[in-house]
Amino acid sequence: MITFDSVTKRYPDGTVAVDALDLEVPPGKTMVLVGPSGCGKTTSLRMINRLIEPTEGKIFLDGRDIQEANPSALRRGIGYVIQQTGLFPHRTVEDNIATVPLLNGWDKAKARTRARELMELVGLEGSMARRYPHQLSGGQQQRVGVARALAADPPVLLMDEPFSAVDPIVRAALQDELIRLQGELHKTIVMVTHDVEEAIKVGDVVAVFRPGGHLAQVDTPEHLLGAPADDYVEGFIGFDRGIRRLSFFSANGLDLEFDAVLGEDATVDEARRLAQGGSHPWVLVLDAERRPRGWVSAADLAPLPGTGRLGQVPLASVGHTFRPATDSLRVALDATVLSRTERAVAVDSEGAVIGVTSYERLRDAIRAAEQAADAELVQGAAR
Amino acid sequence: MSFFSFAWNWLQSSSQWHGAGGIPIRVLQHLGYTGLSLLVAALIALPAGVLIGHFGRGGFLVVNLANAWRAIPTLGLLILMVSLLGFSVLAWLIPLVVLAIPPILVNAYEGVAAVDRDLKDAARGMGMTDWQVLRKVEIPVALPLIMLGLRTGAIFVVATATIAAEIGLGGLGRYIIDGLATNNYGEVAGGAALVVVLALLIQFAFVGLRRLVVPTPLRAMARADN
Amino acid sequence: MNWPQFWQYTAANALLGIVPAVAGLAISIPVGIACVRWRWLYGPVLSATSIIYAIPSLALFVVLIAYTGLSNLTVIIPLTLFSLCVLVPNVVDGLRSVPEPVRQAATAMGFGTIRRLVQVELPLAVPIVIAGLRVAVVSSISLASVSGLIGVASLGYFFIDGLQRNFNEEIYAAIVAVIVLALACDLILVLARWLLTPWSRKPGGRATANAEGAQLLQEQSA
Numbered sequence: 001m002i003t004f005d006s007v008t009k010r011y012p013d014g015t016v017a018v019d020a021l022d023l024e025v026p027p028g029k030t031m032v033l034v035g036p037s038g039c040g041k042t043t044s045l046r047m048i049n050r051l052i053e054p055t056e057g058k059i060f061l062d063g064r065d066i067q068e069a070n071p072s073a074l075r076r077g078i079g080y081v082i083q084q085t086g087l088f089p090h091r092t093v094e095d096n097i098a099t100v101p102l103l104n105g106w107d108k109a110k111a112r113t114r115a116r117e118l119m120e121l122v123g124l125e126g127s128m129a130r131r132y133p134h135q136l137s138g139g140q141q142q143r144v145g146v147a148r149a150l151a152a153d154p155p156v157l158l159m160d161e162p163f164s165a166v167d168p169i170v171r172a173a174l175q176d177e178l179i180r181l182q183g184e185l186h187k188t189i190v191m192v193t194h195d196v197e198e199a200i201k202v203g204d205v206v207a208v209f210r211p212g213g214h215l216a217q218v219d220t221p222e223h224l225l226g227a228p229a230d231d232y233v234e235g236f237i238g239f240d241r242g243i244r245r246l247s248f249f250s251a252n253g254l255d256l257e258f259d260a261v262l263g264e265d266a267t268v269d270e271a272r273r274l275a276q277g278g279s280h281p282w283v284l285v286l287d288a289e290r291r292p293r294g295w296v297s298a299a300d301l302a303p304l305p306g307t308g309r310l311g312q313v314p315l316a317s318v319g320h321t322f323r324p325a326t327d328s329l330r331v332a333l334d335a336t337v338l339s340r341t342e343r344a345v346a347v348d349s350e351g352a353v354i355g356v357t358s359y360e361r362l363r364d365a366i367r368a369a370e371q372a373a374d375a376e377l378v379q380g381a382a383r
Numbered sequence: 384m385s386f387f388s389f390a391w392n393w394l395q396s397s398s399q400w401h402g403a404g405g406i407p408i409r410v411l412q413h414l415g416y417t418g419l420s421l422l423v424a425a426l427i428a429l430p431a432g433v434l435i436g437h438f439g440r441g442g443f444l445v446v447n448l449a450n451a452w453r454a455i456p457t458l459g460l461l462i463l464m465v466s467l468l469g470f471s472v473l474a475w476l477i478p479l480v481v482l483a484i485p486p487i488l489v490n491a492y493e494g495v496a497a498v499d500r501d502l503k504d505a506a507r508g509m510g511m512t513d514w515q516v517l518r519k520v521e522i523p524v525a526l527p528l529i530m531l532g533l534r535t536g537a538i539f540v541v542a543t544a545t546i547a548a549e550i551g552l553g554g555l556g557r558y559i560i561d562g563l564a565t566n567n568y569g570e571v572a573g574g575a576a577l578v579v580v581l582a583l584l585i586q587f588a589f590v591g592l593r594r595l596v597v598p599t600p601l602r603a604m605a606r607a608d609n
Numbered sequence: 610m611n612w613p614q615f616w617q618y619t620a621a622n623a624l625l626g627i628v629p630a631v632a633g634l635a636i637s638i639p640v641g642i643a644c645v646r647w648r649w650l651y652g653p654v655l656s657a658t659s660i661i662y663a664i665p666s667l668a669l670f671v672v673l674i675a676y677t678g679l680s681n682l683t684v685i686i687p688l689t690l691f692s693l694c695v696l697v698p699n700v701v702d703g704l705r706s707v708p709e710p711v712r713q714a715a716t717a718m719g720f721g722t723i724r725r726l727v728q729v730e731l732p733l734a735v736p737i738v739i740a741g742l743r744v745a746v747v748s749s750i751s752l753a754s755v756s757g758l759i760g761v762a763s764l765g766y767f768f769i770d771g772l773q774r775n776f777n778e779e780i781y782a783a784i785v786a787v788i789v790l791a792l793a794c795d796l797i798l799v800l801a802r803w804l805l806t807p808w809s810r811k812p813g814g815r816a817t818a819n820a821e822g823a824q825l826l827q828e829q830s831a
Contacts, residue, residue, distance in 0.1 A: 049717055076719035086714025088734050102719050132808040148718075158717075316779045386675035409627035453747045454791035456754040459784040513732045550772070559671055562760060563759065572675070575668040586622050586663045 001027045002048060002188065004158065007057035009213070017043040020057070025205075027155075030182055030189040032199040035209030035216075035236070041192045045158055048190065049078045061156070074193070076100055078189075079083040079157040083140045083165050087133040092117070093144050094129035100152040113152075118147040121184075122179060134366050140171035143177070150185070158190040163198070175202055196237055200244070201227065208233050222248040224337030227371075229376055246330035249369035254324055254332060254362070256346050256355025260284060262312035264293060264311030268304045273295060282341045284318075285310045292318045295341045321345045324354065329369060333362055386572050393573035403601055404557070406577065413581060416544045420479035423537055423602035428484045428536075429529065432491025436525070437517050445492050449485040457482055457543045465550045483536040490532025494525030526597045534589040541582050555581060591595045610778060618733065619786050622763040625684050626750030627794065632685070633692030633745055634738075640693075641700025654697060659686070662694035666752050670759050684756045684763075691752070692745035703734025737810065739802040743795050750791040754783070764790075778814025 002025035018040040025031045033041040046052045047059060047099045050071045059066050066074055069198040070139060087096050097118055098111035100281060104112070122143040133141055149157055163171045179202060182189060193199055199206045200221040208216045208224070210232060217229040225245035228234040234241070260280035262271055266288055271283045275298035282295045294315025304313060320335040325347050336343035336359060435441050436522050457478065464474040498521045506520045522529075548556030558574025561567075645650040661669075669687035677683045707730045754800045757765020764783040771779035803810065 051713070072719045072721050075717055078717075080714065080717035082714060082717075083708055084708075084710035086708075086710035086712075086717075088711060088715075090729075090806070091710060134808070142644075258723075276673060292717055366823075386672050389675065397616075448745065450743065450795070451792065453744065454788045454795075456751045456765070456768070456784060456787040457763055458755050458757060459675075459768045459780065459787060462772045463780055463784060465772065466775070466780055538663050542667070544756065545665040545667050546755060549769070556665075556667065560758070561665060563671075568674070571671050575656050575671040578668040579664050579672075582663050582665060585662065586660070 001025065001060075001062055002045075002190065003060040004044070005058045005060065007039070007044070007054045007059060009048060009052060010055040011045065012107055018047070018054075021091045021213065021215065021333060023207060023215065025189050025190055028186040028203040030178075030191060030202060031205045031207060032203035033190065033192045033207050033209060034194065036194065036195055036200040036211060039209035039211050040213030041207075041209045042160055044209075045160055045190055045192045048156070049075050049080060062126055076152060077105060077154050077156070079152075079154045080107040081142075081145050081149045081157070081159040081162045085133070085145040087141060087144055087148070089133055092130050092132060093124070093136070096133065097146055097148045097151050099148060102136040104152060107256075110186070115147070116152060118151055119374075120145075121181065121202050122147045127168055133367050136168045137170075139174060142174060146178075146181075150187075155188055157187045159189065161193055162191070162207070164193070164195070170233070171198075178202060197247065208236060221277055222373065223377060223380075226373055243330060243333070244371075246333060246366065247328040249366070249373070251322060251324040251327045251329050251332045251346070251365075253368065254329070254346070254365045256357055256361070258355045261286060261353065261356070262310055264288070266310050266311065267306065268308045268310065268313065269306040271310055272298065272301045272306070275301060282316075282343060283310075284345065284356060285313075285315055286353055287311075292321065292345045292347070292353050294344075297341075321347045321351075323347055323349065325349065329362065329366060331356060333366075336362060341370060370380055386575075389569045389572035390576040393569035394576065396571045409553060409557060410577070410581060413534075413556075413578075415542055416475070416479065416552065416554055417434070417537065417540050417585070420476060420483055420544070421533065424478070424480045424483035424487055424536055424540075427480070427535060428487035429491050429600050430531075431524065432488040432529075432532070433495050433517070433525070435488075436492040436526045437496025437521060439496065442492060442496060445489055449489045452482075452485040455482070456457045457539075458546050458549065461543070461550050463545050470551050474550060475544075475552050479540050479543050479547070483540045485530075486535035486539065487532040490535065492524065494528030494532075495521045497528070498524045512546060523598075527593070530589065530597060534586065534593075537585055537589060538582070541578075545578050558562070610782065615782065616785075618764055618766055619790065622765075622787065623790055623794075625681060625688070625756060625761075625763050626791070628681075628685050628741060628747050629688035629692050629747075629749045629753075630746040632689045634742060636689070637693055637696035637700045637831060638731075641697050641704060643706045644697065644701050651701060658690075658694040658697055661690045662739045662792045666691070666755050667758060669762075670756065674759065679760055680813065682762065683759065684753055684761050688749045688752060692749060695741045695744045695748075699738050700734065703741075704730055706737055707733045717811035717831035718741055732805075735805050736802055739798055739805075743798045746798065747791045749793065751787055754787050 002029040004021045004023040007018060007021045008052060009018065010016050021040075021284075023044075033044060035041050043052055046138065047054050048061070048066070050066060050067060060087065061074075065084045069311045088099070091099075095113050097115035098106075098108075101114055102108070102110040112129075116129060119126060119129060124140060124143050124147070128140070133144065136144065145162070149159075163174050164172065176197060191199075191202065203219060203221055206221055206224055207218045210216045215235075216271075217224065219227075219229075222245065223247070224237065225231070225241045225317075228237055228241070260274055260282065261284045262274070264285055274280055274283055281347055282297050285293045287293050293311070294317060296313055298316055300313070300316075317340070319339045322331045322344060324332075325348070332344055332346075336357060341354050343358050345356055348354055392407075398434055432445075460478040460481070461475060464478055468474045495517075502524065506516045511519065523530060540602055544552065544554050545556035545559065548560040549552060555574055555578045557575070558570050562570030562572075562574060640654060644654055664699050666687060669690070670683055673683040673686055677686070711729065711733070712725070715729045720729065753763050754765035754768065756763045757767075757769045767783035768777040771777060771783070
């Protein structure tokens with residue numbers, strides 16, 4: 001648990017980078033500090049491991065004032081990951097990772113074994129152990145950086161825009177890795193980013209900074225999207241937050257229908273009968289494993305011989321499917337918007353069709369989820 | 384007795400200041416050898432360095448050659464020349480020039496080669512010919528380093544000219560060599576003191592020259608780069 | 610040709626050239642570290658070394674005679690001072706060439722100042738420092754031969770002797786010996802750099818060599 005107690009950082013020329021900051025970092029969770037350039041988020045982060053010393057106020061780590069500890073000793077218990085990695089060019093990957101254990105007095109063999117363990121943990125091939133950093137790609141280097149920070153198993157991990165220097169695809173992969181790692185390790189992570197999307201994706205708690213070193217709002221990503229504290233936060237979060245908020249609502253609660261679904265061995269006649277019922281302009285055709293093959297409409301069926309198999313009929317593409325068990329309402333909505341038929345297909349883990357959704361059903365689900373979330377917000381505020 | 388007392392005593396004696404072997408004459412001689420050699424070396428090395436830097440070929444060779452050049456013993460070269468050519472002008476001029484060429488050449492090359500590529504592109508884009516780019520952009524921007532090369536060359540030449548007294552050259556080195564031969568430490572010390580003063584004055588002259596020749600913004604740029 | 614004497618004087622020349630370079634390095638490292646730590650120090654230090662560098666070696670040798678007589682120190686002390694002019698800038702540049710993220714990461718991991726210097730910054734400064742050391746050694750070995758003029762044993766003796774006795778073989782031999790000695794030391798340092806920096810052995814070595822070559826020519830800063 002990290003506590004900022006009225007921490008201020010003022011520079012000799014008068015600039016105030018951080019202004020009377022009160023912040024509590026919950027243990028075992030990821031807190032993301034986010035804000036525009038010059039808002040004090042990086043300064044705040046670097047005061048935790050005393051790379052920058054506060055002008056006023058105190059910072060407590062697990063109840064102890066960090067000023068009382070010897071700086072080097074303090075830092076060996078805190079992992080630190082930066083944007084440019086800062087890997088030692090003159091040491092191999094495994095020796096880079098083994099740095100802090102070696103500093104702590106481990107013998108070389110033990111430290112290197114630990115390094116290999118960590119390489120596996122962060123998804124690096126063992127063959128890279130003896131390589132030098134310049135021989136690795138940007139994404140690989142950043143994985144080494146993370147491994148190095150975790151080597152001595154510190155309870156706290158500080159990350160300063162760790163993924164900003166890599167391209168978007170690699171960045172997304174690294175963010176997913178971090179989420180997975182945190183799921184296993186439960187470290188107290190404080191991460192700084194200027195990318196609000198990253199904050200929302202990765203953070204358990206998000207602290208939004210205002211220029212001048214003040215906090216605007218500290219909340220879960222979901223609450224941030226649902227109830228921004230003021231215009232500044234709302235503007236910072238960006239438009240379409242309503243839709244982005246949907247990614248926090250599970251698609252499991254969606255009401256699905258199964259009426260207009262037929263196997264590929266069914267006849268055109270059967271399909272025509274279903275379609276002419278009126279309420280089903282489109283019929284979904286499944287294959288032998290119950291996986292979706294495509295849609296067919298009443299208009300498509302009209303010229304066809306009644307005895308034809310649906311499997312032989314030209315079908316409209318199903319587009320994206322979604323898995324209610326793991327996906328959010330946002331995914332379901334996206335699939336529906338993209339679909340030619342204004343219907344999205346829900347599948348299980350094997351790809352077999354569970355049901356079909358529509359805009360109406362989505363609307364009902366969204367309304368229900370938002371009501372539940374808002375009720376929670378009110379309860380939280382009351383507390 | 385310390386170096387300074389020996390030198391001071393000798394310098395105070397008025398006979399040193401008059402006559403064919405007097406201090407003023409020797410100073411002029413020393414300056415003459417220095418100036419002439421630097422001029423010849425610059426005439427050879429400046430165009431070569433600038434062109435190599437401009438065309439970008441052979442830089443690798445230049446740099447490594449210059450380092451090897453430093454291995455050549457100046458005294459040995461002087462004496463070698465005398466043994467081959469006798470006590471003639473060339474015997475001292477060639478070594479002085481040869482030893483001054485590397486710093487002038489390499490610094491000129493580096494100065495021109497280091498000119499910002501974007502700057503050269505912009506100049507070409509404005510319609511300047513290759514030759515104009517060289518004259519109006521590359522050389523002016525390279526001036527600080529070119530001046531540094533000349534100044535370093537001067538250091539080598541002044542030092543070698545001092546030693547060249549051994550092979551009969553005039554100049555301030557004469558006092559040192561003659562004094563050593565006659566065990567007259569006063570003369571040796573006086574000569575050395577004069578050499579030190581002259582060498583430093585020449586350096587200050589170059590600093591002043593640089594101030595004159597190199598426009599202020601370029602000086603600041605060069606300082607920032609260093 | 611008195612060969613035994615020749616080899617003896619070659620060894621003497623080697624000593625007179627190598628000791629100043631090593632001593633210069635030993636002085637330059639703490640001075641360079643100080644100049645990086647306290648930036649205002651660098652300017653005055655550079656000016657001081659440049660001034661000394663401008664003074665002809667013979668004059669400096671002669672000044673030292675009053676204090677150290679006709680001994681090896683008379684030659685070694687001035688040559689050491691000369692080498693500072695090359696080595697201090699190279700130590701400073703070498704330390705400054707360490708990327709800031711690397712230095713910051715080291716501090717953040719809990720390296721104290723000294724440990725960081727020894728384990729991170731100095732090793733990374735090696736290529737540039739060795740480039741300076743090469744210049745220092747080559748110059749020192751060559752300049753040491755001037756000691757023949759003041760009667761301190763070195764290959765310079767054979768220049769003078771050869772001139773006086775009109776014995777050209779001696780002159781050629783001594784010149785070749787000086788050059789070979791200097792270049793051999795240069796080569797050893799190149800090898801040392803290759804051995805000490807396994808992480809920089811990669812294709813594209815020419816680019817690195819050129820950058821180093823540029824370092825070789827930084828006799829002094831403007």
